[in-house]
Amino acid sequence: MAFGHQHRRTPLRNPRICRRIQPSRRSRRVQEGAAWGGSTNTSFRGHGDQPREGASVNLEQVIAESVLGSIQWKTDTEGFCRCPGAQFHTSKNLKTDCLVKISKPSTVFCFHSSCMAEIVKARSNLFRALTASDQGSGRAKRLKLTSEETNRRRDAARIRGMTLRAKNALAVIIKEFHLSEEDLLEESPILIPIHIPVHSRLLIQHLFEPEDVIWIGNTYDSGKPWHARHFKTAKDWGEKRSITDPFVVPSTFKPGSVSRSKSNTLSRRYLVVESDTVPAEDFLSVINWCRQFMPLHAVVHTGGKSRHGWFDTSCLDPEAWTQLRSILPALQVDSALFRESQPVRLPGVRRDNSHWQRLLFLAPRKGVL
Numbered sequence: 001m002a003f004g005h006q007h008r009r010t011p012l013r014n015p016r017i018c019r020r021i022q023p024s025r026r027s028r029r030v031q032e033g034a035a036w037g038g039s040t041n042t043s044f045r046g047h048g049d050q051p052r053e054g055a056s057v058n059l060e061q062v063i064a065e066s067v068l069g070s071i072q073w074k075t076d077t078e079g080f081c082r083c084p085g086a087q088f089h090t091s092k093n094l095k096t097d098c099l100v101k102i103s104k105p106s107t108v109f110c111f112h113s114s115c116m117a118e119i120v121k122a123r124s125n126l127f128r129a130l131t132a133s134d135q136g137s138g139r140a141k142r143l144k145l146t147s148e149e150t151n152r153r154r155d156a157a158r159i160r161g162m163t164l165r166a167k168n169a170l171a172v173i174i175k176e177f178h179l180s181e182e183d184l185l186e187e188s189p190i191l192i193p194i195h196i197p198v199h200s201r202l203l204i205q206h207l208f209e210p211e212d213v214i215w216i217g218n219t220y221d222s223g224k225p226w227h228a229r230h231f232k233t234a235k236d237w238g239e240k241r242s243i244t245d246p247f248v249v250p251s252t253f254k255p256g257s258v259s260r261s262k263s264n265t266l267s268r269r270y271l272v273v274e275s276d277t278v279p280a281e282d283f284l285s286v287i288n289w290c291r292q293f294m295p296l297h298a299v300v301h302t303g304g305k306s307r308h309g310w311f312d313t314s315c316l317d318p319e320a321w322t323q324l325r326s327i328l329p330a331l332q333v334d335s336a337l338f339r340e341s342q343p344v345r346l347p348g349v350r351r352d353n354s355h356w357q358r359l360l361f362l363a364p365r366k367g368v369l
Contacts, residue, residue, distance in 0.1 A: 060102040063129050068100060068108070068122060070157040077103040082161075084108075084122045085115025087168055106130050159326045166330035170278075170286075173331070179288040180281070184299050184361040192359050199359045200243045200348030206364040207297055207310070208234035208269065212252040215260045216346060217245045223259045231257050246351055247343035250310060265340045269365075270297065270310045271324075272344045275332045280307050286331055293320070297363045302345040303355035312365065 064079075065071050072095070073079035083089070083098035089112045098110045098119075108122045185192055190206060193199070208214060214237060215222070217230035230245070231253055237243065249260055250270040257264040273290060275283050287299060287309035298310035313321065329335040336342055345351075347359045 060130055064100055064102050064106075064126060065153070065157070067126050067129050069160050071100055077101060081108075083110045083112065083115055083119070085110070085112075085118025088112075088114045088118065090114050100126075102126075102130065159323070162323060163326050163330045166327040170331050173289045174278075174282045174285040177285040177288040179284045181284070181301070181360050184284070188359075188361045188363070190362040190364065192362065196356045196358045197242060197348050199357075200248075200346050201238050201240070202362060203248075203298055203300075203347055203359065204234050205238045206362060208252070208365070210235040210238075212269070213255055213257065213266070215249045215253060215257075215343075216243060217247060217343075219247065219343065221245070222261075225258055228256075228258045243346070244349060246346055246349045246357065248346040249341055249343050251340045260341045260343070262339070262341050268313070268340050271313045272308050272310050272337050272342075273328060273333045274302075274306045274308045274337060274344070275334060276306055277332045280305055283307055286333065290328075295363070296361065297365060298347075298359065299361035300345055300347045301356075301358050301360050303351045303353065303357045307360070308344055 061071070061073060061076075061079075068081045068084065071079040071081045079100050080096050081098050081100050083093075086093060086098075089097075091112065097112060098108065101107045101109075106123075106126050108119055108126060110119050190202065193202070204214065210233065212234045213231055214234055215231050216237060217227070221227050221230045249265075250272050251268045252266045253260065253264050254266050271294075273287065275286070278286065284299075284307055287296065287307065290296070290309060290311060294311040294313060294316065296309060296311055298308075300308040300310070302308060313324075316324070325335075325338060337344065345357045347357050349357050351357055
């Protein structure tokens with residue numbers, strides 16, 4: 001498998017990927033034609049749809065956008081937003097379908113009828129939020145949005161939009177990027193041995209530098225002086241006859257560490273993606289989708305209900321990394337694994353249920369023998 005410059009693209013702006021993961025034409029219309037990395041209407045709008053950056057904005061407008069997302073304000077009290085039940089629409093979506101009013105009484109109205117349940121919920125949420133504000137302040141305050149605050153709110157709304165599209169696209173990804181365990185074993189650049197106990201040493205030798213300090217242990221083997229034995233260099237771990245501890249951290253640590261705390265981590269080597277909610281055979285599709293913009297170096301069968309994908313994120317720019325932190329949890333990826341010191345299952349070890357944790361795929365890190 002070749003990894004070229006395509007991995008350096010912002011992951012959700014790769015045109016080829018967008019074409020592959022987008023749902024049917026009707027579904028795309030429901031999403032207002034938004035591409036994964038496309039823009040969303042996030043700035044305040046006035047008459048003529050011109051941005052009103054730095055304009056005075058009602059506190060009620062801020063509250064309404066916190067509940068409903070970006071709103072195109074036509075007056076101080078009325079505007080249009082993306083319908084919260086747009087995924088249920090059965091006909092063409094228009095930007096003026098969903099009307100928001102924050103004057104008393106406040107309301108949310110959509111011209112479609114198939115989204116009524118979501119509209120009723122949105123009305124209730126908006127009413128409660130505005131009522132809480134009135135009780136707290138006694139009157140509507142005027143806010144002067146700075147350019148910095150406007151940009152912050154724009155970015156937040158853009159992330160909310162990408163998160164929503166990710167949730168809607170999960171079924172499409174599972175279908176379009178189907179991948180089986182047999183496919184992975186066949187594609188693996190390094191032949192996966194039948195003898196499972198050697199899998200742990202294979203992963204360490206091919207994914208880490210010899211002098212990288214790695215933690216391997218059980219959940220609570222951290223924080224005490226005697227836990228220093230769980231921090232060894234990749235070379236030392238590779239020379240051990242057998243490794244029986246079931247967890248490893250995919251980051252490196254400072255020499256002399258006795259705790260796998262964040263302050264002791266030296267560098268993140270890999271982001272491991274896994275899900276406890278998506279069935280294992282379906283989650284392999286998510287792993288396969290991620291390969292479009294991050295190099296895949298290992299897939300681990302945990303001996304349980306999940307599969308772990310090890311990805312090198314060094315090719316991602318800060319914007320792409322920010323997107324991943326919002327989009328992957330929307331695809332039901334465990335967000336705890338974004339923590340640099342979070343342990344994951346180590347292949348080549350038998351777990352408590354007597355099943356083996358084993359490799360399904362292994363590709364060497366560039367520069368590692």
